[in-house]
Structure formats: C-alpha cells, structure tokens
Amino acid sequence: MRCVLAPLACLVCIAAAAAMEPAYTPRSDGEVLERLTTPRLPGMASLSELRNQWLAQPAHLPAALDYARAALELHRRDEDPRYLGYAEAALRPWFDRPRPPPEVVLMRAGVRVARMDVAGAEQDLNALIESAAPERHAARLTRAHLRLTQGDPAAALADCQTVAGSVSPLVAASCLAGARGLAGDSAGALASLDQALGANAEAPLSIANAAFIMAAELALRLGLEDVARAHFERALARMRAAQTTDPGLLAAYADFLLDRSEAVQVRALLAPYPRHDTLVLRLALAERALGLAGDATAVGAADEHTRNLVRRFRDMRLRLDTTHLREQAKLELQLRQDPKGALRLIQSSWAKLREPIDARIYLRAALDSREPEAARPVLDWLARTGLQDVRLASELAAVRAALPR
Amino acid sequence: MTELLAKWVCGMVYWLVFGLSSAAAHESSTSYLQLRVDGSQVSGRWDIALRDLEYALGLDTNNDSALTWAEVRDQHARIGRYALGHLVLRADLDACRITAGRLQIADHGSGRYASLELDGQCPHEPVSLSLDYDLLFDIDALHRGLLNLEFRGSHTGLFSPGEHVLRFQAAGASGWAVFSQYFRAGLAHVWTGWDHMLFLAGLFLPAVLRRHAGRWQPAERMRSALADTAIMASAFTLAHALTLSLAATGVFAPPTRWVESAVAATVLFAGLNNLVPMVYRGLFWLAGAFGLVHGAAMAGALIELGLPPGNRVWALLAFNLGVEVAQLAVVLAVIPPSFLFRRSAAYRWGVLVPGAVFITLVGAVWLAQRALDIELAFMGWLR
Numbered sequence: 001m002r003c004v005l006a007p008l009a010c011l012v013c014i015a016a017a018a019a020m021e022p023a024y025t026p027r028s029d030g031e032v033l034e035r036l037t038t039p040r041l042p043g044m045a046s047l048s049e050l051r052n053q054w055l056a057q058p059a060h061l062p063a064a065l066d067y068a069r070a071a072l073e074l075h076r077r078d079e080d081p082r083y084l085g086y087a088e089a090a091l092r093p094w095f096d097r098p099r100p101p102p103e104v105v106l107m108r109a110g111v112r113v114a115r116m117d118v119a120g121a122e123q124d125l126n127a128l129i130e131s132a133a134p135e136r137h138a139a140r141l142t143r144a145h146l147r148l149t150q151g152d153p154a155a156a157l158a159d160c161q162t163v164a165g166s167v168s169p170l171v172a173a174s175c176l177a178g179a180r181g182l183a184g185d186s187a188g189a190l191a192s193l194d195q196a197l198g199a200n201a202e203a204p205l206s207i208a209n210a211a212f213i214m215a216a217e218l219a220l221r222l223g224l225e226d227v228a229r230a231h232f233e234r235a236l237a238r239m240r241a242a243q244t245t246d247p248g249l250l251a252a253y254a255d256f257l258l259d260r261s262e263a264v265q266v267r268a269l270l271a272p273y274p275r276h277d278t279l280v281l282r283l284a285l286a287e288r289a290l291g292l293a294g295d296a297t298a299v300g301a302a303d304e305h306t307r308n309l310v311r312r313f314r315d316m317r318l319r320l321d322t323t324h325l326r327e328q329a330k331l332e333l334q335l336r337q338d339p340k341g342a343l344r345l346i347q348s349s350w351a352k353l354r355e356p357i358d359a360r361i362y363l364r365a366a367l368d369s370r371e372p373e374a375a376r377p378v379l380d381w382l383a384r385t386g387l388q389d390v391r392l393a394s395e396l397a398a399v400r401a402a403l404p405r
Numbered sequence: 406m407t408e409l410l411a412k413w414v415c416g417m418v419y420w421l422v423f424g425l426s427s428a429a430a431h432e433s434s435t436s437y438l439q440l441r442v443d444g445s446q447v448s449g450r451w452d453i454a455l456r457d458l459e460y461a462l463g464l465d466t467n468n469d470s471a472l473t474w475a476e477v478r479d480q481h482a483r484i485g486r487y488a489l490g491h492l493v494l495r496a497d498l499d500a501c502r503i504t505a506g507r508l509q510i511a512d513h514g515s516g517r518y519a520s521l522e523l524d525g526q527c528p529h530e531p532v533s534l535s536l537d538y539d540l541l542f543d544i545d546a547l548h549r550g551l552l553n554l555e556f557r558g559s560h561t562g563l564f565s566p567g568e569h570v571l572r573f574q575a576a577g578a579s580g581w582a583v584f585s586q587y588f589r590a591g592l593a594h595v596w597t598g599w600d601h602m603l604f605l606a607g608l609f610l611p612a613v614l615r616r617h618a619g620r621w622q623p624a625e626r627m628r629s630a631l632a633d634t635a636i637m638a639s640a641f642t643l644a645h646a647l648t649l650s651l652a653a654t655g656v657f658a659p660p661t662r663w664v665e666s667a668v669a670a671t672v673l674f675a676g677l678n679n680l681v682p683m684v685y686r687g688l689f690w691l692a693g694a695f696g697l698v699h700g701a702a703m704a705g706a707l708i709e710l711g712l713p714p715g716n717r718v719w720a721l722l723a724f725n726l727g728v729e730v731a732q733l734a735v736v737l738a739v740i741p742p743s744f745l746f747r748r749s750a751a752y753r754w755g756v757l758v759p760g761a762v763f764i765t766l767v768g769a770v771w772l773a774q775r776a777l778d779i780e781l782a783f784m785g786w787l788r
C-alpha cells in the first residue's frame with residue numbers, strides 16, 4: 001500500500017497547487033443549484049427516516065445497522081461513495097471494538113472491498129468464514145468474488161464450490177461460472193450459466209442481472225458477440241422495467257458497443273447519467289468517436305467531459321483514494337493519448353485488480369508506450385490462469401512479437 | 406421478517422460482490438479549504454458541497470427537492486456557524502477568531518459548492534499553526550478536507566477522521582516570538598498537567614514536615630526547607646531537561662505507555678512517601694531519577710507542538726525554562742505557607758495527610774489505568 005501511495009503523495013504537492021475554481025453569485029434567486037434526490041429503496045423506509053432513527057439513538061446497534069444497510073444498498077444502486085461514508089460513520093463505534101458483531105464485520109468487509117482495502121477485507125472475511133456465524137456463507141461468497149477480481153480463479157473456485165450449497169442456485173452458478181471462465185473454460189462456464197438462467201427465471205433482479213452480465217462477458221471472451229448482445233439487452237430491459245440503475249451493466253454494455261463502433265447508441269444509453277464517472281468516461285469516448293466522424297458538437301462535449309474527469313481524478317488522488325486507477329488509466333490511454341501515464345496507473349492498479357479489462361488496458365498501454373517488457377506480469381498471469389479471451393488476441397500477438405525470444 | 410432478511414442478504418451479497426470495481430463512479434464528499442495567514446491576519450475561502458450541507462443541515466426549506474440560490478443565501482448565517490463550528494485554527498496555544506464573510510457558489514466538477522469567504526485574526530503572529538478540522542466526519546466517514554495554506558510559504562494538507570489535526574511550522578518566525586511561545590507552552594504544560602503538579606507537591610511536602618521514627622518532625626528553619634527543596638528541584642530539573650531534549654529531538658523514543666505508567670508510579674510513590682516514609686535522605690537522587698521519567702513524558706507535548714525549523718535549540722531552551730519557572734512557582738506557592746503552619750495540627754490533619762492520601766490514590770488509579778489499560782469511568786476527569 002505504502003509503495004503505491006508514496007509516488008501519489010508526491011503528486012499531491014504539484015497538483016494541489018492548482019487554483020480553486022472561481023466563485024460566483026448566481027444570477028437569480030430562483031436559480032436551481034442542486035437537484036436533490038430522496039434516496040429511497042423499494043420496500044424500505046427512506047434513508048432520512050432511518051437516519052433520524054439512528055441519530056435518535058446512535059449507540060443502539062439495530063438502528064445503526066438498519067441505516068447502514070440502507071446506505072450500502074443505495075451505494076450498490078448509485079455507486080455514490082457518500083453512502084459508504086454514511087454507513088461507516090454509523091458503524092464506527094462497533095468497528096473500533098476488538099470483537100464487533102458478525103453483521104458489522106460483514107459490512108466492514110464490504111466497505112473495505114469498495115475502498116479497495118483488499119488486505120483489510122480479507123482479514124474480516126477470513127474471520128467470519130472461520131466463525132460459526134450465519135454470515136460465514138455471505139463472507140465466503142464475497143471472498144470468492146474478491147479473488148475473481150484479483151485474478152485468482154483457483155482460489156475463487158474453491159470458495160464457490162464450498163458455498164454453492166448454501167446460496168441460491170443462480171448465485172452459485174454465477175460464482176462457479178466466473179471461476180471456471182477465468183481458468184480458461186469460458187465455453188463450459190457459459191453453457192452451465194445459461195442453463196441456470198433458464199431454470200431460475202424468477203430470480204431477483206440484482207442476482208439475475210449479475211448472471212446476465214457474467215454470461216455476456218463469457219460470450220465476449222469467446223467472440224460470440226450476438227449472444228453477448230442478447231444477454232445485455234435482456235438485463236437492460238429488466239433494469240428499465242424495475243426503474244432502477246445498474247452502473248456496472250451500463251458500463252459493460254457501453255464497452256461492448258464502443259468496441260463495435262456504435263457510438264451513437266452509447267451516447268443515447270449514457271446521457272442520463274452525468275454524475276457516474278465510469279459512465280461519463282464511456283460517454284466521452286463515444287463523443288470523441290462521433291467528433292472524429294464529423295459531429296462538431298460532440299467534440300466540445302467530449303472535451304468538457306474529459307476536463308471534468310481529469311479534475312475529479314485529480315481530487316481523488318489528493319484524497320489518497322486509489323479506487324479510480326483503472327478508470328484513470330483508461331482515460332489517459334484512450335482520451336488523452338498518454339500511454340506512459342496510463343501504463344504507470346494500470347501497473348499500480350494491477351496489484352489489486354486483475355480482470356480481462358485490466359489486462360487489455362495494460363497490454364495496449366505497454367504497446368503504445370513502446371515498453372512491451374512492462375507487460376510481462378500480464379503474460380505471466382495469463383499463463384498462470386489459462387484465461388482465453390479473443391479481445392486480447394491482437395494486443396497479445398503484438399506484445400509477443402515485440403518481446404525478445 | 407425472514408423473507409426481508411433473505412432479500413437483503415441477496416442485495417448485500419450482490420453489493421459486496423459487484424460494488425468492487427466501480428467504487429470510483431462518483432466523487433466522494435470533499436471540502437476545499439484555502440487559508441492565508443499573514444502576520445496575525447487570516448483570510449481564505451472554504452468550499453463545501455451543497456449536497457453535504459443539505460444532508461447535515463437540511464437547506465431545502467420548502468422540501469421541493471430543488472435547492473435554489475435564495476434558499477442557500479437565506480441560510481448564510483447557519484452555514485457559516487456550522488462550518489466554523491468544525492474548524493479551530495490555533496496560533497501556538499491560542500485559538501484564532503474566524504468569521505464567515507460573503508457567501509458565493511463554486512463548481513468543482515461534481516455538483517455545486519457553497520463558497521464561504523473567511524476572515525480572521527490570531528492573538529499574535531503564530532510560530533506554529535495548528536488546524537483542527539472535523540467537518541462532516543460524524544455523518545460521513547469518507548469525507549475529506551483538502552487544505553491549501555499560505556503560511557510563510559505554500560503548504561497542502563488532507564484532513565481525515567484519523568488525521569484531523571494538522572500542524573505547520575515554517576522558518577522565519579523571530580527569535581523572540583519562538584522564545585515567548587515555547588516558554589508559554591512550557592508553563593502551560595506544567596500548570597495544566599495534573600500528574601506533574603501532584604508529583605511535585607508530594608515530593609516537596611516532606612521538606613517542611615516529615616514522618617520520622619513514627620512521629621511528624623517539623624523542619625527547623627525556612628532556609629533549610631527551601632535549600633532542601635531547591636536541591637531536589639535542581640536535580641529534578643537537570644534530569645528532565647536531559648530526557649526532554651533527547652526525546653523531543655528524536656534521539657530516543659520511549660514507548661508512551663511505559664513512560665505514562667512510570668509517571669503514575671512516581672506520583673503514587675511521592676504520595677505514599679509522606680504517609681509511610683520509605684526515603685527521606687538522598688531525595689536528591691530520587692528526584693533526579695524521577696526527573697528522567699517526567700522529562701520523557703513532557704517531551705510528548707513538545708513533539709506534538711513541533712520544533713520550528715531554524716530555531717530548534719532556542720525553542721527547546723524556552724520550553725525547558727518555561728517548565729522550570731512553572732515548577733519553581735509551584736514550590737514557592739507550596740513551601741512558605743506549609744512552613745508557617747507546619748506545627749499546627751489543623752495543617753497536618755487537614756491538609757498534609759489528606760493531600761498525601763489523595764496523591765497516593767490518584768497515583769494508584771493512574772498506574773492501573775495506564776499500565777493495564779483499564780478504563781475507570783469515575784476517573785474520567787483525571788485524564
């Protein structure tokens with residue numbers, strides 16, 4: 001952690017000197033400065049009600065848990081880190097205890113996962129898994145997915161197999177398919193996941209859509225674009241029917257469309273989400289492609305979105321926040337044409353996140369920087385896992401060709 | 406209930422699993438604090454997200470989910486009070502007075518911010534500047550404050566719940582200013598540090614009246630009482646100046662818990678020694694040994710304050726002198742009256758014995774607290 005942060009801390013001195021945005025007085029009294037949403041989840045009290053209950057008795061664990069749970073659920077929906085901060089503030093008194101209750105430990109693990117404190121999260125999850133608490137199953141499942149995002153399919157598979165009998169069939173199938181796919185058997189994984197999806201049509205939205213996204217990702221690794229598109233479309237239809245937002249789905253689908261040069265569709269898909277950095281990044285990429293194709297207004301929009309993202313990433317770096325490294329690498333590589341900068345960022349991120357999307361950014365950044373040697377960790381990882389992904393093929397061939405035999 | 410729980414567990418698991426790679430989707434809550442300290446004058450600007458202010462204060466008075474300029478402007482005073490209630494700026498030991506000036510709006514890439522102009526005045530030109538920031542930490546543990554400070558040069562800082570006090574030392578303060586501020590810090594440290602005061606009181610009590618051969622024996626002459634005390638005080642002083650200077654300059658770093666426990670043990674001993682005399686000759690050596698312990702403890706305060714670059718020796722000397730003068734003041738306050746009344750039974754049974762019992766008890770409780778790390782609720786005020 002330290003070694004990642006040290007160079008970042010140096011950047012702090014340079015970047016922080018940047019001037020503050022100018023302040024101004026709005027032109028009219030009625031000017032709307034901020035649209036507020038009333039965070040509410042179906043079947044749950046509104047966040048502010050739960051918050052008031054917590055504020056009325058902050059030392060009462062059930063009230064704190066209800067509030068934190070709602071905040072974490074909202075974080076899942078909106079990916080807004082403020083909700084993580086609310087949950088952590090409510091649970092803080094129990095976090096600081098030597099032996100927090102298991103439900104608090106599970107939430108802390110979740111907060112740590114989201115903040116990419118992998119070591120801290122593993123410590124919490126391991127403690128739960130070794131306990132007899134009912135949370136041990138959720139903890140094992142979480143550890144399985146943590147290991148998947150870290151690119152360790154063997155360890156993930158072991159956890160998925162152990163937990164398979166204790167969770168719903170579709171959750172188990174997704175877990176197993178993720179591990180098998182990463183280990184190279186994408187075809188087998190996709191077949192069994194499709195079967196599970198067919199047999200569990202009534203699964204809750206969040207679980208079904210996670211399975212659809214996983215299936216689409218497996219199909220893309222195999223080059224089955226039509227199959228992937230069908231899965232994305234089904235997930236999207238369900239998301240829209242439920243009038244909710246799934247940023248993970250939108251980002252994955254946008255990446256697929258961008259690969260297919262369908263920038264117009266991406267713009268239409270993402271325009272309603274101006275505050276999701278991951279989505280604004282894809283929107284800017286689409287606008288840039290449209291600009292290159294002759295759409296003059298798209299050029300200005302792309303530039304403005306890029307400037308905003310640069311500013312937001314700068315502030316995150318000043319906060320010593322490392323959760324944005326992958327997205328920032330993508331920005332430097334694809335929007336700002338700075339492959340060397342992208343390479344440094346993805347190298348820092350690679351220690352914690354090793355998914356096919358990271359491998360792709362890494363290989364491209366190494367090639368464009370003319371530092372193919374820097375891509376060794378990716379080649380080693382691919383050899384170790386056995387992952388097969390047609391989207392990596394051309395970059396891989398180029399890197400291998402550039403390396404000395 | 407079970408159904409709800411099951412539903413939640415599904416959601417939770419989904420959240421845990423898929424929240425991972427996209428935590429960066431939005432910007433976390435951040436405030437931007439810009440300060441300029443010029444002489445004793447303070448000026449600056451503080452930008453706080455309207456969303457955060459709404460969550461903390463409820464600015465949307467007509468509850469229409471749209472925050473207008475009129476709503477924000479009308480609550481200028483409330484916003485100012487709230488913000489300034491969560492920031493303390495200190496010039497050395499003294500708080501500076503800061504007021505909120507004009508309110509404007511600023512854009513920081515992710516939503517609109519209330520931008521407060523700050524104006525202020527410190528009681529004197531700071532040698533060291535400290536900022537204690539705790540805005541929003543109670544409701545959003547991921548909130549951070551980004552600081553840009555002009556104080557004899559440019560500095561930056563990051564406030565977080567784990568690091569909410571930042572200190573800045575800059576070269577360029579005058580020698581006199583360094584001396585007077587560190588001298589004051591030395592005085593304040595003894596006068597507000599109960600453990601040192603109690604130890605000194607316990608140590609000096611036998612100078613006028615000591616238990617010997619089962620009886621209380623008053624000192625014959627004021628001169629000898631003062632001389633005894635002065636020798637002890639000097640030994641104590643020399644010893645603690647030594648450890649204080651070594652620890653404050655980082656030559657050695659004794660573990661805090663041991664040092665604090667040892668200080669408590671000296672208090673316990675000093676109190677007990679008045680009731681059941683164990684040592685009454687050679688107090689000189691004892692005072693020296695105890696001085697080493699207290700010096701190491703006092704260094705903590707100085708380390709916290711920091712030593713100004715370019716003026717380290719000067720600051721160290723001033724702090725030591727401050728500690729010294731404070732101790733002498735304690736001696737001068739305790740010895741002459743106790744000498745005068747040393748033969749009166751009222752003094753003996755009304756002041757000396759209860760005082761010694763009190764010191765002994767407090768020393769014992771501190772020792773238990775610090776060495777065993779146990780918390781005794783009723784002793785909270787003694788920290």
